[in-house]
Amino acid sequence: MSSISHAIRPTVRAAGRLASRNLVASRASTLPSLTQTRSPLRAFSAIPSRRNGDFPDLTDIPTTPLTHLSEVEVAMKDTVSKFASDVILPKVRDMDEAESMDPAIVEQLFEQGLMSVEIPEEYGGAGMNFTAAIIGIEELARVDPSVSVMVDVHNTLVNTAVMKYGSNALKKKYLPKLATNTVGSFCLSEPVSGSDAFALATKAVETADGFKITGSKMWITNAMEAEFYIVFANLDPSKGYKGITAFVVDKGTKGFSIAKKEKKLGIRASSTCVLNFDDVEVPKENLLGERGQGYKYAIGILNEGRIGIAAQMTGLALGAFENAVKYVWNDRKQFGQFVGEFQGMQHQIAQSYTEITAARHLVYNAARKKEAGEDFVMDAAMAKLYASQVAGRVSGLAVEWMGGMGFVREGLAEKYWRDSKIGAIYEGTSNIQMNTIAKLLQKEYTN
Secondary structure, eight states, rough: OOOOHHHOOOOOOSSOBOOOOOBOOSSSSSOOSSTOOOSSSOOOOOOOGGGOOOOOOOOTTTOOTTTTHHHHHHOOOHHHHIIIIIIIGGGGHHHHHHSSHHHHHHHHHHEEEEEETSSSSGGOOOOHHHHHHHHHHHHHTTOOOHHHHHHHIIIHHHHHHHHHHHOOHHHHHHHHHHHHTTOOOEEEOOBBSSSGGGOOOOEEOOOOEEEEEEEEEEEEEETOOOEEEEEEEEEEEEGGGEEEEEEETTTTHHHHHHHEEEEOSSTSSOEEEEEEEEEEEGGGGGGGGGGHHHHHHHHHHHHHHHHHHHHHHHHHHHHHHHHHHHHHHHTTTEEEEGOOOOOOOHHHHHHHHHHHHHHHHHHHHHHHHHHOOOOOOOHHHHHHHHHHHHHHHHHHHHHHTTTTTSSSTSSSSSHHHHHHHHGGTTSSHHHHHHHHHHHHHHHOOOO
């Protein structure tokens, strides 16, 4: 297959037109690659940017549906869908049973450019827009939510943190690696610091050459595959959460170890681990951003990351829905007719698809607002909350629609349902999302 970036040349000319796409085969596949794209300008977005206080005149821009995609985004959707079906789908069940990500899949994710969607081209990335990354995450989750969350965390949390807060030296050193061959991990949660992320106990002390980190992290996604870790530790506990600071830790650093890999209900091919830090020495240049600003970084990055998790859940819901309806409308018969032709089933199918569509609109709206530089915090919370609820409902119904074939591990129906449960837990539980929504509503409606 050719690589994705040759199908998706995000080149924006001065007149606003996309440059022609050059399709060149890569050694990994026949799909086009994001990583071989080069353009000097910002990737095309469906909406104008409002960054740096620039509020464009929107009066002459025709209104379009939320789910209307730019040419770049359509290409992303189509090529990732094909890649997921052709390359990932044949390995999904084996990876789930082995509770391990196939290294060949990880390698191909890099070769396809899916690990560097927003990384600027000067660092070897695709230089695309945020919504394109969200579309890729959704399409991967239609086939395997485990692969989707690896790509999600790497792009929306790790790459974003380095691009936003990294020094020029850190960007030059690590972004080319993160774009081409190095999986990243975001290390915030701890045994007693989950929803209350700022109660973290991991500490950092300053030394003559940099810092030393001591403590442990828990529920860390991508931990087994990663070689690059963003670690949050308290550099000044006397200041409470305002002492929290972010650091970059390389795998193999003395004192760093993976203590345990969790055995999970769902997304089993995605690694989730406990990490230990025993006087891990971090050079001073590996300080990420400013001292004491880690709590602000974590909040901002997780708000963006929640849109990614919401996309994972809508993709999962679509995958479960499509898998089931194809079966009940084409294969499963009872009383002389296809099960999907019974009115009761049709009502459930119609309701489920309506909920999926509503959830996707929340996701795309949050992504568009983020791209436009608008306040998207409540939109991200609503998207994650509702998408995870829909994923749980639809994947559960899909098992029932398929009867015995939905319950056995021969197919994917039961896996979609198991995978859906994590959506209400990580990157902020559903209750945390509702707290966020309610607080923002209260602020708006209180005199």
